[in-house]
Amino acid sequence: MVYTYTQTTYLGCNPKSASVTVDEDTAKNAGENGMLTVCKGTVLTEKQLFDALEGSPDLGGTWTSNGLVYTYTQVASLGCNPNFSRVVVMEQSEAKSAGADATLTICKGTTLTEKQLFAALKGNPETGGTWSENGLIYTYTQTTSLGCNNKSASVTVNEESEVKSAGLDGVLSMLDGTEPTEDDLFAALEGFPDTDGSWVKKNSNTYIYTITSTSPCTKNKTATIRIKRNQEVANGFSPNGDGVNDTWIVLPDVANKYPKNIMRIYNRHGNLVYKALTYNNDWDGTSNGKITINKESKLPVGSYVYILELNNATKKVLKGWVYINY
Structure with missing residues (x-):
């Protein structure tokens, strides 16, 4: 801006003037809020x-x-x-609480949920965080939009193996009128069962063996034994050394099933010709009794009466005849 100051005569002769130029001093731009x-x-x-x-x-x-x-x-x-x-x-403000570090023991093979992990955290964790995994270490993190003072806590997972076994299902041959002992049943289990299980009789021919799992492995292990009844006693054999039917198989695995059994065999005259404590299906027709033929000699062809005391829980006694034929 220019301002002019002028002096004149009354006749307007030779007027004189001077100017003032004004500059306005303005502030620079301070921007907007x-x-x-x-x-x-x-x-x-x-x-x-x-x-x-x-x-x-x-x-x-x-x-x-x-x-x-x-x-x-x-x-x-x-x-x-x-x-x-x-x-x-x-x-x-800083992130919400992530709680405190903790450990969690689970059964091996368990699929973990975030709910389980959150419940395992110690302290006072708040919801809304995220989980990350590194092997068996799970980290819970709370963040803000700016990442201010993120907070985290970890759950270390321990996996516990199910080391106990109930074994595998099996079959046990039993005579009519006899009942198995727990030892009989356990011996009939297949596989590699542990010994600290319990037996339950489901019916007369079915027994269930259960290994009760402990926390955190809560699934019980079971195996079933089925009883095969009407086991027949073999009533003949031919101890002639041909490798076939050379000993009398009275019952399969008789010595293991009935370890206290007593076998007595008599001829038709009532003389004791053979006696065995814990008979093991090994009689080959040789006499070990005090009769007229030579002791330790083969008995003649013919029928012989046997009495087998099982001496198990039922005290059952088997009686019948067996025929020797060379």
Whole structure:
């Protein structure tokens, strides 16, 4: 702006003038108000504040603060008509609680759920976090949108193997009128059963063996023994040394099933010709009794009466005849 001052005569002769040019001193641009969100406890820099301003602010201003409101001011050289803008700072609190580290013991092969893992955390964890896995270590993390002071806690998982076994199903041959002992039943199990299980009689011919699992492996192990009844006693053999039917197989595995058995065999005259404690299907027709033929000699062809005391829980006694034929 130019202002002119003029002096004249009354006749207007030779007027004189001088001019004043006025420059207005204006402040630079302070930009527009802005907002800045930071993690609680962050020490702010002027660059962070300046970058948060909207518009097109000029450099060279000054910052002042009042709580969480920061003011940027641009002032002219004469101090007139200052420009200013503000940055309101929002502080973001730290993440929610993730609880504290813990351990969790599970049965090997169990599929874990996040609910199980969360329940295992100690302390006071809050919901809303995320889980990550590294082998058997599961980490629960709580974050904020800015990642302020993330919190995490880990659950270390221990896997416990099911080492106990009930074995495999089996079959036990029994005579009518006899009942198996638990030893009989256990011996009939297949596989490699552990000994600390329990037996339950389902019916007269079915027994269930159960190994009760302990926490955290809660699935019981079972195996079934089925009783095969009406086991027939062989009533003949031919001890002639041909490798076939050379000994009298009275009952399969008789010595193991009835370890206290007593076998007595008599001729048709009632003389004891053979006696064995714990008979083991090994009689080859040789006499070991006190009769008229030579002791330790083969008995003649013919029929002989046997009495087999099983001496088991039922005290059953088997009687009949057996025929020797060379």
